[in-house]
Amino acid sequence: MKELFYRLFVERKEKYWWMNLLVPVTSIVIALIVGAIFIWSTGRDPFLAYKLLFNASGLVPGPYWKSSFTEMLLSSSLFIATGLAFAIAARSGLFSIGAEGQFTVGAITAAYFGYAKPFAALPTIIHLTIILLMVMLAGGLWGFVAGYLRAKKGINEVIVTIMLNWIAFHLIEGWLVTGPMAADVSTGVISGTPSVSPTARLPIILHNTRLNIGILIMIAVIIIIWFLLYKTTFGFEIRAMGHTAVWGMEASRVQGININKRIMQVMLISGAIAALGGSFITLGINFHYPPVADSGYGFDGIAVALIGQNEPFGILFSGILIGALRTGATAVQIAHIPKTFPSIIEGLIVAFIALQELIRYLLFKLVKTKRTAQTEGGLTQ
Amino acid sequence: MEALAVKNIVKKFPNVLANDNVSLSIEKGEIFAIVGENGAGKSTLMKIVYGLYTPNSGEIFVFGNKEDIKNSHDAIKLKIGMVHQEFMLIPRFTVTENIVLGDEPKKGVVFDYKRAVLEVKELSEKFGLKINPTEKVENLSVGIQQRVEILKILRRGAEILILDEPTAVLTPQETEELFKTLNALKQNGKTIIFISHKLGEVMEIADRVAVMRRGKVQGVVNKPDTSEKELAKMMVGRDVVLEVPQVKVEKGKVVFSVSGLTVKNTRGIIGLKNVSFEVYSGEIVGIAGVEGNGQAELVNAILGFLKPINGKIYMGMEEMKFITPYNMRTRGMSYITEDRKRRGLVLPFKARENVIMGQHSLYPFSNKGILNNQAIDEFVTKKLEEFDVRPPNGYIKAESFSGGNQQKIILAREMSMKHSFLLASQPTRGLDVGATEFVYKILVEEKKKSKGVLLISLELSEIMGLSDRILVLYGGEIVGEVMPSETTEEEIGLMMLGLKRKERVEQ
Incomplete structure (x- = not known):
């Protein structure tokens, strides 16, 4: 079991490799404790709140477990998508916050190919394959624009991705959904785009x-990205780029890595994954693109990637964690706590993850004093 | 009078005994040098004295009193000051602001800048360290920045000054200036501890020299009683051969050439003017010159980091139209850089990843884009042993190796790549004698293997000893082309300063 763990996550052959797991876990525990202090300070019962939260989150078995568990996985798959999209860009040294726009582009593309007449009659497997391919293409293109501008013109990807987010938002919700792609309102059934075909x-x-x-597709994507990062020359190069993204570090370029090409490829992949997440919300939850989409998944993806330490399998767990917090959110209202409370916990986790160097340092100190105490104890015996 | 004494200092790091029972005694008013290879424990010892590390055991005496130095505040109180290798200055602040930072003169609660400027002026006059107190630090050369650091610790009343490899970042002229400064400080009765691995400098400036090797003091000698050779032997533990035996190799075809190369640097100034030369296989072409006379522009143009405004670069007979490191390397260029940390290595990557980088997409390291870890490990183990990297463990991160071993990792990579031309830019910068000797050996081997080598170096002795042909760069131009057998260091020195020109010798 340990061996498997080791090979799946770590691949690092480091002495303290387990620190990479322990640090995020500690951050989460501290965040929960601080969250409890918040609740307690408002005169409510933190134990009740956490009990309600986790019972409804799908993480622990309880009443209605089947439904909460499945709902949790359903939303987790979306967070995993945007988290991975951020992480792969981050691993190559790019700070892409374009997952939000790519996510919505994916959602609208899925809606269009879902209801468009020539496709609607195809068998499910073919229809879905076409949709998902088109979704990844559209999202990939959205990411590629930022990658292209960064690689060829040196324009900062942060700015471009933010602007692309707004372009996507206004293009879709300001025009497509109410214009060319709007459903026939006279039928009076739905607003937004028409429903996708059952296939x-x-x-x-x-x-x-x-x-x-x-969720299965997302797990497959995680495995593919992990393989890409650690087992291929492509991943080797983008990790090298990520490590030398600091200003003045030129080692990866000097060693002959074609950085510009890789930046474009990475942004393409990043956009495709985010868009895939967007398609899931259309094809698995809403079944059409609503007039006003419930958004924010793209930005939550940054938190997911941070908690998951930009590691593909770390993101599997952080995605599930955030999915669970969101699923359990409504239940805390029974304890007279606003349902936005889990977002506070999310924020706290991110804050403590940001302090990870400090936590790492403290944990190391703890380990070391324990070790020395042990060896000294051994000497006296 | 004894200014500083350490007795039986022991400092253990995981896996390493950095200081093994070190005892030294330093007199007031002397310049005391500590030399040793990278990783010999010199810096560790000084960091202990300055309170940055706590020793496992041992005692420190400052001006005769036993002291317990817990942190750098304690050290400053005891009048110990340290100038680190990396300066700790704020570029946007003026000289004055940097010097008084942390101990500002005040008018009530307000920072009294005028008085601070006056204080700095007085200080600089007292010690003869010329400086413009109102200049911003970002506009100063490295040598002057170092002077600011020295003034900063002098203002805190330092009597014992520790300088950790102060000349590593300086040009020869700046080094001269620094030595003048140090002598002036000595006249003022300050005690100076000078850490270095450049033996020539130590012989020039120090009164006494302590040699460290593997955490132990090998001996303390008076300068008049010793020689560079003896010090080198004590440092490395064996005779060091820095003189390279002359090897004659038949010159072959042109492997690399530039013609009419003119390059603007990042500041928009023309840094390289109409430079043309060829490198033949089987020869080492040395480029001599004082730093900042076009070396950086030349290297950056060859790598494609600076686009030349005029001129051409050829690999073999092929004109390079699109110059990128990738294109140059695929045409057969290897590159040893002086800037190991920024250009040579991906520091958080393991040694094994750094060794194969650049050839990672070739068989057997990868097949159809998928890495073959077994082949990589086999290759890396072999290479690390061949290049004597210590420790020979490919799974250690590059940043954890000492400077000399980092350079060996780079050599292992660059030499194992298929190449016909080697661009060696200050390949021994910051290396100790042992590692320098190793680099020289590699360069001569390259020549024997009929590769063409372009050696850019600031060390004249290195250029004289290794090159078959010497080009002198001054103000971005080649002001002379000489054969080492037909010239003297003095002649090249004059050309380096722009005082003499010499026409190209006929091929």
């Missing part, structure tokens, strides 16, 4: 729930 819905994997193959 475009992601197949359900657990009967009587909304859980679909989206």
Whole structure:
């Protein structure tokens, strides 16, 4: 088991490799404790709140577990997508905050190819394949624009991705959804785009729930990205780029890595993954693009990537964690706590993750004093 | 009178015994040099004295009193000051602001800048360290920045000054200036501890020299009683051969050439003017010159980091149209850099990853884009042993190796790449004698293997000893081309300062 763990996550052959797991876990625990202090200071019962939160989150078995668990996985798959999109860019030294725009581009593309007439009659498997390919293409293109401008013109990707987010937002919600892609309102059924055809819905994997193959696709993507990062020359190069992204560090370029090409490729991949997440919300949850989309997944992805330490498998767990917090959010209202409270915990976790060097230092100190105490104890015996 | 004494200092790091029972005694008013290879424990010892490390055991005496130095505040109180290798100055602040930072003269609660400027002026006059107190530090050369650092610790009343490899970042002229400063400080009765591995400098400036090797003091000698050779032997533990035996190799084809190269540097100034030369296989072409006379522009143009405004670069007979490191390397260029940390290595990467970088996409290291870890490990183990990297463990991060071993990792990579031309830019900068000897050996081997080598160096002795042909750069121009056998260091020195020109010798 340890061996498997080791090979899956770490691949580092470091002495204190487990620190990379322990640090985020400690951050989460501290965040929960601080969150408890917040609740307690308002005169409410922190234990009750956490009990309600976790019971409804799908993380622990309890009443209605099946439904909360599946709902949790459903939203986790979206967070994992945007988290991975941020992480792969971050690993190559790019700070892409464009997952938000790529996510919505993915969602609208899925809606269009989901209802468009020539495709609607195709069998599910072919229809879905076409949709997902088009989604990744559209999202990839959205990311590629930022990559291209960065590589060829040296324009900062942070600015370009922010602007692309707004372009996507206004293009879709200001024009497409109310204009060319709007559903026929006279039927009076829905607003936004028309519903996708039944053949475009992601197949359900657990009967009587909304859980679909989206989470399986996301797990496959995680494995692919992990393989890409650690087992291929492509990943080797982008990790080298990430390590030398600080100003003045030129080692990866000097050693002959074609940085500009890699930047464009990475942004393409990043955009494709975020868009894939966006398609899941259309094909698995809303079944159309609503007039006003429930957004924010792109920015939450940054938090997910941070908590997951930009490691593909770390993001699997952080995605599940954030998904669980969001799923359990409504339940805390029973303890007279606003349902936005889990967002506070999320923020606290990110804050403590940002302090990870300090936590790492303190943990190391703890380990060391324990070790010395042990050896000294051994000497006296 | 004894200014500083350390007795039986022991400092253990995980896996390393950095200081092994070190005892030294330093007199007031002397310049005391500590020499040793990288990783010999010199810096560790000084950091202990300055309170940055706590020793596992041992005692420190300052002006005869036993002291317990817990942190640098304690050290400053005891009138110990240290100038680190990396300066700790704020570029946007003026000289005065940097010097008084942390101990500002005040008018009530307000910072009294005028008085601070006066204080700095007085200080600089007292010690003869010329400086413009109102200049911003970012506009100063490295040598002057160092002077600011020295003034800063003098203002805190330092009587014992520790300088950790102060000349590593300086040009020869700046080094001269520094030595004048140090002598002036000595006249003022200050005690100076000078850490270095450049033996020539130590012989020039120090009164006494302590040699450290592997955490132990090998001996303390008076300068008049010793020689560079003896010091080198004590440092490395064996005779060091820095004189390279002359090897004659038949000159072959042109492997690299530039013609009419004119380059603007990042500040928009023309740094290289109409430079043309060829490098033949089987020869080492040395480029001599004082730093800042076009060396950086030349290297950056060859790498494609600066686009030449005029001129051409050829690999073999092929004109390079799109110059990128990738294109140059695929045409057969290897590159040893002086800036190991920024250009040579991906520091958080393991040694194994650094060794294969650049050839990672070739068989057997990868096949169809998928890395073959077994082949990489086999290759890296072999290379680390061949190049005597210590420790020979490919799974240690590059940043954890000492400078000399980092350079060996770079050599292992660059030499194992298929190449016909080697660009060696100050390949021994910051290296100790042992590692320098190793680099020389590699360069001569390259020549024997009929590669063309372009050696850019600031060390004249290095250029004289290794090159078959010497080009002298001054103000971005080649002001002379000489054969080492037909010239003297003095003649090249004059050309380096722009006082003499010499026409090209006929090929």
